[in-house]
Amino acid sequence: xxxxxxxxxxxxxxxxxxxxxxxxxxxxxLFHLFDGKVQRYSDFEKLIPGISQKMLAQQLRKxxxxxxxxxxxxxxxxxxxxxxxxxxxQALCPALxxxxxxxxxxxxxxxxxx
Amino acid sequence: xxxxxxxxxxxxxxxxxxxxxxxxxxxxxLFHLFDGKVQRYSDFEKLIPGISQKMLAQQLRKxxxxxxxxxxxxxxxxxxxxxxxxxxxQALCPALxxxxxxxxxxxxxxxxxx
DNA sequence: CGGGATCCACAAGGATACTG
DNA sequence: CAGTATCCTTGTGGATCCCG
Numbered sequence: 001x002x003x004x005x006x007x008x009x010x011x012x013x014x015x016x017x018x019x020x021x022x023x024x025x026x027x028x029x030l031f032h033l034f035d036g037k038v039q040r041y042s043d044f045e046k047l048i049p050g051i052s053q054k055m056l057a058q059q060l061r062k063x064x065x066x067x068x069x070x071x072x073x074x075x076x077x078x079x080x081x082x083x084x085x086x087x088x089x090q091a092l093c094p095a096l097x098x099x100x101x102x103x104x105x106x107x108x109x110x111x112x113x114x
Numbered sequence: 115x116x117x118x119x120x121x122x123x124x125x126x127x128x129x130x131x132x133x134x135x136x137x138x139x140x141x142x143x144l145f146h147l148f149d150g151k152v153q154r155y156s157d158f159e160k161l162i163p164g165i166s167q168k169m170l171a172q173q174l175r176k177x178x179x180x181x182x183x184x185x186x187x188x189x190x191x192x193x194x195x196x197x198x199x200x201x202x203x204q205a206l207c208p209a210l211x212x213x214x215x216x217x218x219x220x221x222x223x224x225x226x227x228x
Numbered sequence: 229c230g231g232g233a234t235c236c237a238c239a240a241g242g243a244t245a246c247t248g
Numbered sequence: 249c250a251g252t253a254t255c256c257t258t259g260t261g262g263a264t265c266c267c268g
Contacts, residue, residue, distance in 0.1 A: 018141050080249070095213045099209045
């Protein structure tokens, strides 16, 4: 088994990852951003069933504050706001991809007990 | 940019990943398990500052229920319990590793504004 | 040693109403 | 359209006590 980190370096990194990605909605929002077709506030509302306006706005702003997501406001009426990943946010893609691959492998390791 | 998933397949996978890894402690526990030196309940208590007994036991049991962690009880007095990763749990290693690498790259993308 | 049970405080989150 | 403000319910997590 691979040793995943050196104790001296990664303690704070782990905490940072947890803080940044914590919550029921962050990953969902990010996955839609990676999908590339979703940039508008109302798109998220449609594609993430069950999320409230409050949570959506709040989590988007947290992601923005953490430097994962960039928010671009077009000064027009009606308002238009686009969300996109920052460079650092895009760098997260392989990790989230690995996470999804892992989830897909579940049945390989734990065959549905029949 | 890479397309990270096909909309048809991954919606439930995303939700599963979120459910399994959600919380302030799960990743911390897992990282210590990957480190390989921690298998005992009391080890986690020492190495994860601030975690309460309740949370530690609860999260360990959730990880166990989700098939990530295996719990082995030695029938002796005083009791001895060892935690280890299941095969599926070990398969999570690359993904968590990628997550850590990503965190480490932060300064590369967002140099500390001086 | 490795927890379970209980109580409690606070924070997270949902519903609704309103706005530039 | 893209939110904010408010209220209120629920969940999360800590502290404490207890047990095999």
